[in-house]
Ligand SMILES: O=C(CCC(O)(O)[C@H](Cc1ccccc1)NC(=O)c1ccccc1)N[C@@H](Cc1c[nH]c2ccccc12)C(=O)O
């Protein structure tokens with residue numbers, strides 16, 4: 001699709017739309033590389049990705065079955081249910097042995113070739129190439145500013161969770177002033193801690209909002225989960241999944257066949273064939289992920305008749321935010337009760353705080369992780385993090401932003417970034433940080449359209465109780481934005497839906513404000529230390 005700028009001097013064109021189409025078409029990406037280097041880069045990425053996709057670890061304990069475990073569903077089930085710190089440490093270490101450690105030798109060449117491609121596209125390095133779609137030249141300082149707005153809330157939830165884990169595991173495993181050991185947080189990368197909800201929530205006597213048992217009792221299947229998700233979208237007057245979607249998607253892990261299980265959504269650019277690949281288990285987290293993936297498909301469907309150069313998100317964060325925005329309504333006790341996945345709902349202060357805490361264990365906790373993933377990669381592409389300190393710099397960032405530490409000593413023989421899909425799959429990650437901010441802007445705007453939020457009187461109808469289900473008003477407003485695809489700068493798309501042109505952390509902070517107040521009081525009551533400190537060494541040389 002490379003349009004010779006000499007033949008078409010498009011930068012001189014007057015028509016803004018034609019000019020935009022040529023500009024988008026002229027970005028070559030890795031195709032700018034000479035044939036042999038492009039081939040080498042593709043080989044490295046597919047080698048890293050297939051190694052990750054095939055990775056298994058030995059089962060914990062000395063049983064002689066020597067079964068092996070995959071990430072999905074085996075290891076995730078252990079992270080969900082086990083409180084045996086030695087079993088948690090085993091899966092944490094073994095997953096990194098099976099993935100990052102083996103991928104490390106390939107990474108430096110991947111970095112070199114990616115930077116070469118970026119420079120051939122007239123970018124200084126691949127970091128600049130990756131953030132071009134956000135259309136501002138101070139994008140990285142803006143991300144730091146957003147993080148600084150969120151950090152006080154994160155410090156509160158971090159201090160509270162650390163105390164609850166200290167109560168559960170004792171001071172031989174965790175302190176009350178230091179970083180939290182990463183294997184105790186219910187997730188392989190400590191990116192979201194919602195699996196801790198069950199035994200750390202503020203008011204434990206109040207029923208937990210966990211529809212998994214109802215899903216199992218009602219014989220939910222993966223297909224049923226996607227059908228229920230689809231019905232939410234159609235209730236908004238958005239599009240149903242086309243027949244080919246149901247015929248060609250892979251919604252369950254095919255037994256026997258090796259498959260990269262990391263969820264993904266696919267647009268075949270023929271205005272008809274759209275698919276999801278997801279190794280779905282019947283549980284609430286996978287039900288939410290199903291909405292995330294279906295959000296991608298809905299975007300595909302809404303922009304499918306645009307010139308194909310415009311068949312993309314307004315920016316990459318928008319594409320990640322569609323499904324999550326819908327999921328903010330789906331997750332409410334009110335909605336789950338309405339679709340029969342929650343026996344009853346009690347609208348008390350305690351139930352409210354419990355709910356905000358559960359959502360906060362995903363959304364607030366995720367933000368430092370969503371940010372540091374590309375902070376590390378930007379430093380690598382810019383040569384600020386050199387190969388001999390890959391792992392040291394990774395753990396410096398995990399300590400500094402997330403306030404966590406590894407359960408065992410890490411050295412430069414390890415490569416912990418390579419234990420995360422997006423690092424081996426060459427998938428940028430700041431898109432999820434952007435999504436977690438803008439999805440609350442979208443949610444607030446849609447709730448206003450659904451007459452379930454009033455910005456002039458925000459406490460009259462609390463944003464966290466809003467469910468836009470069956471609101472055609474909200475759906476049509478969402479549709480108008482989705483239909484733009486990437487045909488307009490993302491500021492215009494944002495303004496069309498929300499009335500403002502910038503990313504703004506205030507809707508997220510307003511949403512969680514009752515939880516923030518509760519956590520401040522609770523941490524003051526128990527005398528929690530906010531933040532973390534340690535005298536442990538973080539970096540060790542290759543042995
Ligand atoms: O990676 C994903 C979901 C996978 C994806 O839908 O984002 C997928 C990633 C991917 C990109 C490129 C190739 C293969 C997989 N993205 C897409 O399928 C996709 C499709 C069209 C446009 C843009 C992205 N979520 C992130 C974080 C996350 C954000 N919201 C969530 C909700 C539930 C669970 C996780 C998340 C994670 O798991 O760390």
Ligand SMILES: [Zn+2]
Nearest residue numbers: 292296319320
């Ligand atoms: Zn996604």
